[in-house]
Amino acid sequence: MSLDVNTIFQIAGIGIIVAMIQTVLKQMGKDDWAQWVTLIGFIVILYMAATLIDDLFEKIRQVFLYM
Amino acid sequence: MDILQIVGLGLAVTFLALVLKEKNPVFALVVSLVAGVFILLMMVDQIRLVMDMLKSMAQNAHLNNVYVATILKIIGIAYISEFGAQIAKDAGQGSIAGKIELAGKLIILVMAIPILTAIVETVMNLMPQMGGG
Numbered sequence: 001m002s003l004d005v006n007t008i009f010q011i012a013g014i015g016i017i018v019a020m021i022q023t024v025l026k027q028m029g030k031d032d033w034a035q036w037v038t039l040i041g042f043i044v045i046l047y048m049a050a051t052l053i054d055d056l057f058e059k060i061r062q063v064f065l066y067m
Numbered sequence: 068m069d070i071l072q073i074v075g076l077g078l079a080v081t082f083l084a085l086v087l088k089e090k091n092p093v094f095a096l097v098v099s100l101v102a103g104v105f106i107l108l109m110m111v112d113q114i115r116l117v118m119d120m121l122k123s124m125a126q127n128a129h130l131n132n133v134y135v136a137t138i139l140k141i142i143g144i145a146y147i148s149e150f151g152a153q154i155a156k157d158a159g160q161g162s163i164a165g166k167i168e169l170a171g172k173l174i175i176l177v178m179a180i181p182i183l184t185a186i187v188e189t190v191m192n193l194m195p196q197m198g199g200g
Binding site for chain 1: 142
Protein backbone atom coordinates (compact mmCIF):
# COMPACT_ATOMS: atom_id res chain seq x y z
CA MET A 1 0.00 0.00 0.00
CA SER A 2 1.32 3.35 -0.96
CA LEU A 3 0.31 5.12 2.22
CA ASP A 4 2.31 5.31 5.37
CA VAL A 5 0.70 2.90 7.80
CA ASN A 6 3.42 3.69 10.30
CA THR A 7 1.42 6.70 11.46
CA ILE A 8 -1.13 4.43 13.14
CA PHE A 9 1.55 2.55 15.02
CA GLN A 10 3.30 5.80 15.86
CA ILE A 11 0.12 7.11 17.41
CA ALA A 12 -0.42 3.89 19.33
CA GLY A 13 3.20 3.99 20.54
CA ILE A 14 2.86 7.58 21.67
CA GLY A 15 -0.27 6.57 23.54
CA ILE A 16 1.42 3.68 25.33
CA ILE A 17 4.52 5.73 26.20
CA VAL A 18 2.41 8.60 27.47
CA ALA A 19 0.46 6.17 29.63
CA MET A 20 3.72 4.82 31.06
CA ILE A 21 5.09 8.31 31.76
CA GLN A 22 1.81 9.21 33.35
CA THR A 23 1.97 6.20 35.68
CA VAL A 24 5.57 6.95 36.67
CA LEU A 25 4.86 10.62 37.30
CA LYS A 26 1.81 9.79 39.36
CA GLN A 27 3.85 7.37 41.47
CA MET A 28 6.35 10.16 42.04
CA GLY A 29 3.52 12.34 43.23
CA LYS A 30 3.64 14.85 40.36
CA ASP A 31 0.05 14.69 39.21
CA ASP A 32 0.06 18.08 37.47
CA TRP A 33 3.04 17.07 35.34
CA ALA A 34 1.27 13.86 34.38
CA GLN A 35 -1.68 15.86 33.17
CA TRP A 36 0.54 18.12 31.08
CA VAL A 37 2.22 15.12 29.48
CA THR A 38 -1.14 13.65 28.54
CA LEU A 39 -2.32 16.95 27.10
CA ILE A 40 0.79 17.47 24.98
CA GLY A 41 0.77 13.90 23.71
CA PHE A 42 -2.87 14.32 22.80
CA ILE A 43 -2.14 17.54 20.91
CA VAL A 44 0.67 15.86 18.96
CA ILE A 45 -1.46 12.89 17.88
CA LEU A 46 -4.38 15.18 17.15
CA TYR A 47 -2.13 17.14 14.79
CA MET A 48 -1.11 13.93 13.02
CA ALA A 49 -4.71 12.80 12.75
CA ALA A 50 -5.79 16.21 11.47
CA THR A 51 -3.15 16.10 8.73
CA LEU A 52 -4.43 12.71 7.60
CA ILE A 53 -8.07 13.80 7.68
CA ASP A 54 -7.17 16.84 5.60
CA ASP A 55 -5.53 14.52 3.09
CA LEU A 56 -8.63 12.32 2.97
CA PHE A 57 -11.01 15.24 2.52
CA GLU A 58 -8.87 16.67 -0.25
CA LYS A 59 -8.92 13.35 -2.09
CA ILE A 60 -12.66 12.93 -1.65
CA ARG A 61 -13.15 16.45 -2.94
CA GLN A 62 -11.10 15.55 -5.99
CA VAL A 63 -13.14 12.42 -6.65
CA PHE A 64 -16.64 13.65 -6.00
CA LEU A 65 -16.47 17.30 -6.98
CA TYR A 66 -14.44 16.68 -10.09
CA MET A 67 -17.07 17.79 -12.57
CA MET B 68 -4.33 -8.14 -2.29
CA ASP B 69 -5.76 -5.00 -0.82
CA ILE B 70 -8.38 -6.76 1.21
CA LEU B 71 -5.83 -8.81 3.14
CA GLN B 72 -3.93 -5.65 4.02
CA ILE B 73 -7.07 -3.90 5.12
CA VAL B 74 -8.32 -6.78 7.26
CA GLY B 75 -4.89 -7.19 8.85
CA LEU B 76 -4.67 -3.47 9.53
CA GLY B 77 -8.14 -3.48 11.01
CA LEU B 78 -7.39 -6.38 13.33
CA ALA B 79 -4.09 -4.88 14.48
CA VAL B 80 -5.73 -1.54 15.15
CA THR B 81 -8.57 -3.24 17.02
CA PHE B 82 -6.19 -4.89 19.44
CA LEU B 83 -4.07 -1.76 19.80
CA ALA B 84 -7.17 0.23 20.62
CA LEU B 85 -8.19 -2.39 23.18
CA VAL B 86 -4.80 -2.11 24.88
CA LEU B 87 -4.87 1.69 24.78
CA LYS B 88 -8.42 1.94 26.04
CA GLU B 89 -7.45 0.84 29.54
CA LYS B 90 -4.92 3.63 29.97
CA ASN B 91 -6.31 6.55 28.08
CA PRO B 92 -9.44 6.13 25.97
CA VAL B 93 -8.84 9.31 23.95
CA PHE B 94 -5.75 7.82 22.33
CA ALA B 95 -7.65 4.66 21.47
CA LEU B 96 -10.30 6.76 19.78
CA VAL B 97 -7.72 8.70 17.75
CA VAL B 98 -6.05 5.44 16.69
CA SER B 99 -9.33 4.04 15.45
CA LEU B 100 -10.09 7.34 13.72
CA VAL B 101 -6.76 7.31 11.90
CA ALA B 102 -7.29 3.68 10.92
CA GLY B 103 -10.65 4.60 9.45
CA VAL B 104 -9.08 7.46 7.54
CA PHE B 105 -6.41 5.12 6.18
CA ILE B 106 -8.91 2.54 5.00
CA LEU B 107 -10.99 5.21 3.32
CA LEU B 108 -7.85 6.67 1.70
CA MET B 109 -7.06 3.25 0.27
CA MET B 110 -10.60 2.94 -1.00
CA VAL B 111 -10.68 6.35 -2.64
CA ASP B 112 -8.87 5.02 -5.71
CA GLN B 113 -11.47 2.29 -6.18
CA ILE B 114 -14.27 4.80 -5.72
CA ARG B 115 -12.58 6.95 -8.35
CA LEU B 116 -12.75 4.07 -10.83
CA VAL B 117 -16.48 3.61 -10.20
CA MET B 118 -17.06 7.32 -10.53
CA ASP B 119 -15.17 7.46 -13.81
CA MET B 120 -17.33 4.61 -15.12
CA LEU B 121 -20.48 6.43 -14.03
CA LYS B 122 -19.30 9.63 -15.69
CA SER B 123 -18.48 7.92 -18.98
CA MET B 124 -21.82 6.11 -18.95
CA ALA B 125 -23.62 9.38 -18.33
CA GLN B 126 -21.75 11.04 -21.18
CA ASN B 127 -22.63 8.19 -23.53
CA ALA B 128 -26.26 8.51 -22.54
CA HIS B 129 -26.13 12.31 -23.13
CA LEU B 130 -27.39 13.06 -19.65
CA ASN B 131 -27.43 16.60 -18.36
CA ASN B 132 -24.07 17.24 -16.74
CA VAL B 133 -25.57 19.08 -13.78
CA TYR B 134 -27.58 16.07 -12.65
CA VAL B 135 -24.61 13.71 -12.77
CA ALA B 136 -22.47 16.16 -10.81
CA THR B 137 -25.24 16.51 -8.23
CA ILE B 138 -25.53 12.76 -7.82
CA LEU B 139 -21.77 12.41 -7.38
CA LYS B 140 -21.79 15.17 -4.78
CA ILE B 141 -24.64 13.46 -2.95
CA ILE B 142 -22.74 10.17 -2.84
CA GLY B 143 -19.70 11.99 -1.47
CA ILE B 144 -21.76 13.73 1.21
CA ALA B 145 -23.26 10.39 2.22
CA TYR B 146 -19.82 8.80 2.62
CA ILE B 147 -18.39 11.72 4.59
CA SER B 148 -21.32 12.16 6.93
CA GLU B 149 -21.48 8.43 7.60
CA PHE B 150 -17.78 8.45 8.43
CA GLY B 151 -18.09 11.38 10.82
CA ALA B 152 -21.19 9.98 12.46
CA GLN B 153 -19.54 6.63 13.09
CA ILE B 154 -16.50 8.30 14.65
CA ALA B 155 -18.74 10.33 16.92
CA LYS B 156 -20.72 7.21 17.81
CA ASP B 157 -17.49 5.39 18.67
CA ALA B 158 -16.64 8.18 21.09
CA GLY B 159 -19.95 7.65 22.81
CA GLN B 160 -21.47 10.87 21.50
CA GLY B 161 -24.60 9.42 19.98
CA SER B 162 -26.40 12.75 19.84
CA ILE B 163 -23.58 14.42 17.88
CA ALA B 164 -23.63 11.45 15.50
CA GLY B 165 -27.36 11.91 15.03
CA LYS B 166 -26.89 15.60 14.29
CA ILE B 167 -24.17 14.87 11.73
CA GLU B 168 -26.46 12.39 10.01
CA LEU B 169 -29.31 14.88 10.11
CA ALA B 170 -27.13 17.57 8.53
CA GLY B 171 -26.02 15.13 5.84
CA LYS B 172 -29.60 14.19 5.01
CA LEU B 173 -30.71 17.82 4.91
CA ILE B 174 -27.84 18.89 2.66
CA ILE B 175 -28.54 15.96 0.35
CA LEU B 176 -32.19 16.99 0.21
CA VAL B 177 -31.25 20.58 -0.63
CA MET B 178 -28.85 19.45 -3.35
CA ALA B 179 -31.54 17.23 -4.83
CA ILE B 180 -33.93 20.17 -5.28
CA PRO B 181 -33.08 20.75 -8.98
CA ILE B 182 -33.56 17.06 -9.76
CA LEU B 183 -36.85 16.95 -7.87
CA THR B 184 -38.03 20.06 -9.68
CA ALA B 185 -37.14 18.53 -13.02
CA ILE B 186 -39.05 15.36 -12.17
CA VAL B 187 -42.12 17.30 -11.09
CA GLU B 188 -42.01 19.42 -14.23
CA THR B 189 -41.73 16.33 -16.41
CA VAL B 190 -44.71 14.74 -14.69
CA MET B 191 -46.69 17.94 -15.05
CA ASN B 192 -45.91 18.05 -18.76
CA LEU B 193 -47.15 14.48 -19.09
CA MET B 194 -50.54 15.57 -17.78
CA PRO B 195 -51.92 17.88 -20.50
CA GLN B 196 -54.94 19.28 -18.68
CA MET B 197 -52.90 20.30 -15.62
CA GLY B 198 -49.41 21.21 -16.67
CA GLY B 199 -49.56 22.16 -20.30
CA GLY B 200 -51.94 25.04 -19.59
